[in-house]
Amino acid sequence: MCALPSFVEDIMASCLGCRRCEKVCPSFKYGGCSPWLSMLERDNANATMCIGCGKCSEVCKHTDPKLALLYLRAEYLNAQVPESFESTGYSIPPASDEWKEKVPAYTEGNDVYMLPGCIVQGRLPYLKYAAVKAFQALGIGLGELPENTCCMYPVPFRVMEEPERNEYKYKMRAKAHGKDTVTLCAGCTDELGRSGVYAPHICTYLVKYLDRIRKLPGVKLKVAIEPGCSAERYMKDIIAIVEATGAEYVGNAYGCCGKNVKGINDKLMAEREAECAEADVIVMGCPNCQWFYDNYEGGKPVIHLAELLAMAAGDTETLKFHRIPLNL
Ligand code: SF4
Ligand code: SF4
Structure with missing residues (x-):
């Protein structure tokens, strides 16, 4: 041990x-x-x-x-640093390049950097496209932070000494060269913040642009919001962004998806789905939650906040990657 x-x-x-x-x-x-x-x-x-x-x-x-x-x-669990981290910098292996062939080409900007995190790199890489398109629609150029790695939150990294874990975070901060860096996962925001590395979740960044969001073509959807545990404290910002897209927020309760803890996750997911019953789609603040919801048998369709904004700008390209279809 x-x-x-x-x-x-x-x-x-x-x-x-x-x-x-x-x-x-x-x-x-x-x-x-x-x-x-x-x-x-x-x-x-x-x-x-x-x-x-x-x-x-x-x-x-x-x-x-x-x-x-x-x-x-x-x-x-006698945890060890994951092999994939040693070879790729992420705790789960990044998705193959195949997905890139399926997503239309897109041009990254360089006003602000995005730290995708392991779940996006490995399981939902199409969210990078959605985020770039969402920012572009608001007149902000978004690009992937060079040489980004895992935020160092996952359990196996607890076997490292704090200074070693911090080293990876400080390297990422240095690669931003002073530019703003946003995350798609509030868990990444929290973990980096513990070491004094500021990287806000996209909702706290984009809430400053509500006027621009209101000018997008918009969406006509009834939405529930499941922010994920780390983004619960940003609910006010997420609601403001959702409503600025023209969507109707159904005012649901929210909570934890239960992640992959067997015997607990099925009960918590049933709670989550029940509280979202009135909505057409569930808007997520967390890619990890999105993965679990999109794999929940009989569940509602889910989209990340970045996808909602891309949709509001008229881009629905990423919906084809979802297991549970959102029929518009
Ligand atoms: S809430 Fe009370 S019992 Fe729980 S960890 Fe804190 S001090 Fe201990
Ligand atoms: S599952 Fe229970 S013990 Fe674990 S973080 Fe949540 S409240 Fe704390």
Whole structure:
């Protein structure tokens, strides 16, 4: 097993046992993990049922259970840095070039950089096209950050020392040469932000351009919004952007998709789909959530916020890559 860093021992030792975290934990609700138990008994197996939503750390007044459980999971799984990271810089292998042949050619701009993140590079590479087209429609040239890599959030990277993880983040910051860099995933924004590297989610960047968004041809859709755990705090911005496209927001509740934690994810996805029942389509703030929703049997169609903006500008090219069709 990889050893727990001493600061994680300190995080666990700071737990006062109030169990406030347990009350808000979506995994605990369905018989999964108890953050309190993991903190109290250093229970690694329990921690493997954590879906990483961060609700526990939002309510804890004394310590950071989510971070501790991240390390406990890495310890339990005897995590190793992924081979694909060593060879490609991403925790999951990037998609083959085949998809490029299917997406029409597009020209990147150079006003702002985009950090795609592992899920986009590996599973939803068409979102890069959507983001470039969305920004172009608003008069902003967007290009991919040169030599970008994983944001270093995934569990296996917990086996690295902090300075080593930070090194990758600082290299990315240097490659931007002072230009703004946006993410398509608020999890990347959070992870980089922990090391002082500022890279806002596209919603916090584009909310400054509502006037330009309102001038696009627009869409006529009833939409639900599932921001993903890390982007929940940006809901106000996401709603403003969605409404500026002409879409009607149905005002749904929202929450965690459960990621790939078996026994928990099916129940949470059923909750998510039920709360979006009134909508034509679900707008996502998170590529990882989008992957899970688009693979959910019988689920609603989903599109990333970048795709909604591209659609509002008249470009629906990326819809053909979705498993669940959005019939316009
Ligand atoms: S982790 Fe925080 S919220 Fe949970 S039991 Fe400990 S002190 Fe309470
Ligand atoms: S991150 Fe979410 S699932 Fe994990 S322990 Fe905290 S509240 Fe529970």
